[in-house]
Amino acid sequence: MFAVTIDQRGSRRDGDRVPDLLRALEERWPGIVADSTVARPSGCVRGFERTVGDEVQAVLEDAGLVVEIVSWVLRHGGWSVGIGAGRVDEPLPPNARAASGPAFVLAREAVEAAKSRQRVVPLAVRGAHHQAGLDAESVLTLVAATAARRSAAGWEAIDALEAAGPDVRQEDVAAAMGVSQQAVSQRLRTALYDESRTAARAAAHLLVSAQG
Template sequence: MFAMTIDQRASRRDGDRVPQLLDAFEARWPGVVAGSTARRAPGCVRGFERTVGDEVQALFEDAALVVELALWVLRHGGWSVGIGAGPVDEPLAPNARAGSGPAYVLARDAVEAAKSRQRVVPLSVRGAHHQAGLDTEAVLTLVAAIAVRRSAAGWEAVDALEAAGPDARQEDVAAAMGITQQAVSQRLRTALYDESRTAARAGAHLLVSAQG
């Protein structure tokens, strides 16, 4: 299992942004927020909810979904992300806030580590398999760092391609954007789009191993 703890940064300056985060999660991934009217999202065991202060937590069984969520949060900034990979106590608690077990403890350790000002990317991963957790963190930190440095033009191409769906052709994306296919291709290459996707998939595989 994968416990995910996300804590707001600079909350005294920016105010409480937890409601906006939960709304954004629900809009993009219906069913990942506790109390959602949608069916629980595949791979989500216990949906996101506020735990204490400006912090939210959830429990997942799908590593790829955890990676996708983490990278989205890190792209938009303002949050520290901690991921704990390992077993949880059973029977499962009715919600993430009441959950217990190694994965939750590891997620707590991870989010505290992610808050360090020495980190360029506020992400930490802790696993029951310690080294696999560190390896996962290294890969995802690199992917997130690439994303942070991606230009607005690069993100425009990436977002357009992903919104068009897995079978979309660059020609169709280019037509929708009003630019040439060559320009789309150049933007995606500069954005390291294919490389980032491959690395994110590798990070998800490592996260599975981090469960121990």
């Protein structure tokens, strides 16, 4: 299992942004928030909810979903993210806030480490398999750092491509954007889109191994 803890950065300066984060998560992944009125998405065991202060937490079992959510949160900025990979105490209570187990202890260690000002990306992973957790952290950090360097044009092409679905052709995306197919292809190459997707899959595999 994966306990994912997300803590707001600079809350004294910016005020409480947790409600905005929960709304945005629910819009992006309907059912991912604990009090959602729709069914949880596959891979979500307990939805995101506020735990203490300016922090939210969820329990997930799909490493790919963990990578998607963490990458999305880091892209939008303002949050420290900790991932704990390991066992959770069974039976799980109805919400993440009341749950316990090694994964939650690891997530706490991870989010505290993620707050270090020495980190280029405010992310940390701690796993029952220690080295696999650190390896997952390294790959996820590379993915997030690459994403942070993308231009607005690069993100426009990526967002349009992903919104259109897995079977869409670049020609169709280009037509919808009003640019040439070559322009879309160039934007994706410059953004290292294919390379980042490959790295994200590797990170997911490492997270699975980090569970021990």
